[in-house]
Amino acid sequence: MKNSISLTRKGNLIVISGPSGSGKGTICRALLREMSDLHLSVSATTRQPRPGEQDGIDYYFLHRKQFEKMIADNQLLEWAEVYGYYYGTPAEPVREAISRGKDVILEIDVQGAAKVKNNYPGCVLIFIIPPSRHELEQRLTGRATDSADEIRRRLAWAEREIKELPKYDYLVINDEVAAAASKVRSIIIAERCRPALLDINDFITRYWLM
Amino acid sequence: MKNSISLTRKGNLIVISGPSGSGKGTICRALLREMSDLHLSVSATTRQPRPGEQDGIDYYFLHRKQFEKMIADNQLLEWAEVYGYYYGTPAEPVREAISRGKDVILEIDVQGAAKVKNNYPGCVLIFIIPPSRHELEQRLTGRATDSADEIRRRLAWAEREIKELPKYDYLVINDEVAAAASKVRSIIIAERCRPALLDINDFITRYWLM
Numbered sequence: 001m002k003n004s005i006s007l008t009r010k011g012n013l014i015v016i017s018g019p020s021g022s023g024k025g026t027i028c029r030a031l032l033r034e035m036s037d038l039h040l041s042v043s044a045t046t047r048q049p050r051p052g053e054q055d056g057i058d059y060y061f062l063h064r065k066q067f068e069k070m071i072a073d074n075q076l077l078e079w080a081e082v083y084g085y086y087y088g089t090p091a092e093p094v095r096e097a098i099s100r101g102k103d104v105i106l107e108i109d110v111q112g113a114a115k116v117k118n119n120y121p122g123c124v125l126i127f128i129i130p131p132s133r134h135e136l137e138q139r140l141t142g143r144a145t146d147s148a149d150e151i152r153r154r155l156a157w158a159e160r161e162i163k164e165l166p167k168y169d170y171l172v173i174n175d176e177v178a179a180a181a182s183k184v185r186s187i188i189i190a191e192r193c194r195p196a197l198l199d200i201n202d203f204i205t206r207y208w209l210m
Numbered sequence: 211m212k213n214s215i216s217l218t219r220k221g222n223l224i225v226i227s228g229p230s231g232s233g234k235g236t237i238c239r240a241l242l243r244e245m246s247d248l249h250l251s252v253s254a255t256t257r258q259p260r261p262g263e264q265d266g267i268d269y270y271f272l273h274r275k276q277f278e279k280m281i282a283d284n285q286l287l288e289w290a291e292v293y294g295y296y297y298g299t300p301a302e303p304v305r306e307a308i309s310r311g312k313d314v315i316l317e318i319d320v321q322g323a324a325k326v327k328n329n330y331p332g333c334v335l336i337f338i339i340p341p342s343r344h345e346l347e348q349r350l351t352g353r354a355t356d357s358a359d360e361i362r363r364r365l366a367w368a369e370r371e372i373k374e375l376p377k378y379d380y381l382v383i384n385d386e387v388a389a390a391a392s393k394v395r396s397i398i399i400a401e402r403c404r405p406a407l408l409d410i411n412d413f414i415t416r417y418w419l420m
C-alpha cells in the first residue's frame with residue numbers, strides 16, 4: 001500500500017427529488033444497495049406507525065409537541081403539514097453524518113427540496129424525471145391507489161414542479177432504473193472530488209510533508 | 211424502446227491538468243479507450259514533426275506565420291512559447307465538436323488550463339495529483355530523461371501549481387490509474403447531467419408534448 005494523502009473532508013448532502021411517479025424512491029433504494037458508505041436521512045412524522053414500521057428506521061415517530069418544539073428550535077431542514085400530520089427532516093443526524101465525512105441521501109418532494117436548499121445551501125440537488133410526460137402518466141395510472149382525478153392533479157402538479165429544474169444542480173432522466181441509479185452514483189462520486197470540500201491550506205501543508 | 215426525451219445539449223470542454231508527473235496523460239489515454247464518445251483536442255505547434263508523428267493526429271504542425279496569425283485572430287484557447295517553439299490549442303475544432311454535443315478532452319499544464327478557463331469559462335477543470343509529494347518525486351526520478359536539477363525545478367514548480375487548486379472544479383488523486391480514470395469518468399458523466407447545458411424552456415415544451 002502506497003502512502004497516500006487522505007482527503008479529510010465533510011460529506012455531501014445529496015437531495016434526490018422529482019415529481020410523484022419519477023421513480024426517485026426506487027433509485028434511492030438501488031443506490032443504497034450499491035454504495036454501502038451512504039447514510040440515508042430518516043424523516044420525522046407525527047402520524048402513527050403502520051404495522052412493521054420501526055422508529056428511527058422508517059421514521060422518527062414523534063408527538064405533535066415534540067415536532068413543534070423542533071420547528072421552534074430550528075432543528076428541521078424542512079417540514080410540512082399534510083392532512084393534519086407533520087413530516088420533516090431532522091437536521092442533527094444529517095449534520096452529524098456529514099461531519100463524519102459521510103454522504104447523506106435525502107429523498108424528498110420538490111417543495112421540500114427547495115426548503116432544504118435554503119437551510120443547507122451546500123447541498124447537491126438532483127432532479128429525477130421519467131423519460132416523457134406519457135411515461136409519467138403511465139406510471140401514475142399503474143398505481144391502483146390513485147383515482148383519475150388524483151392522476152390529473154398529480155400531472156398538473158408535476159408540470160409546475162418541472163419548472164423548478166433550473167434551480168437544480170443535476171437532471172437525471174429515469175428511463176431505466178439501473179442506468180439512472182448509475183448516473184446518480186457518478187454524480188455522488190464526482191461531488192466527492194470537489195476541492196471546495198477541502199481545507200486547501202491544510203491539504204497543501206500535509207501534501208508537501210508526505 | 212420507450213419514447214424518451216432527448217437532451218439536445220452542447221458538449222463540455224473537460225480540461226485535465228496537473229503538475230508534470232501527475233499521470234494526467236496516462237489517465238487521458240485510459241479514458242479515451244473506455245469512452246468512445248469523447249473527442250480529444252489536438253494541439254498546434256511550430257516544432258518539427260518527429261518520426262511517426264502525424265499532422266492533425268499528434269499535432270497540427272504549423273509554420274510560425276500561420277501560428278502568429280492564429281494568435282492575432284484570437285483563434286487559440288491558449289498558447290505559449292517554449293524553447294523557441296509555439297504550442298497552443300486551436301479553438302475551432304473544440305467549438306465544433308462541442309456544438310455537435312461531443313465532450314472534448316484537453317490535456318494541458320496548469321498555466322495553460324488557467325488561460326483556457328479565461329477564454330472558455332464554461333469548461334470543467336480537473337486537477338490530477340499523485341498521492342503524495344514523495345510519490346511525485348519518485349515519478350519524476352523514474353524518468354531517465356531528467357537531471358537532478360531538473361527534478362528539483364519540477365518539484366518547486368509543482369508546489370506553485372498545487373496552490374492553483376482552489377480555482378479547479380475537481381481534484382482527483384492519482385493513486386492508481388484505473389481508479390483515477392474511473393473518477394474522471396464519473397465527473398464527465400455527472401457534468402452531462404447539468405441542466406445548465408439545456409435550453410430549459412425548449413426542454414419543458416418538448417417534454418410536455420411527449
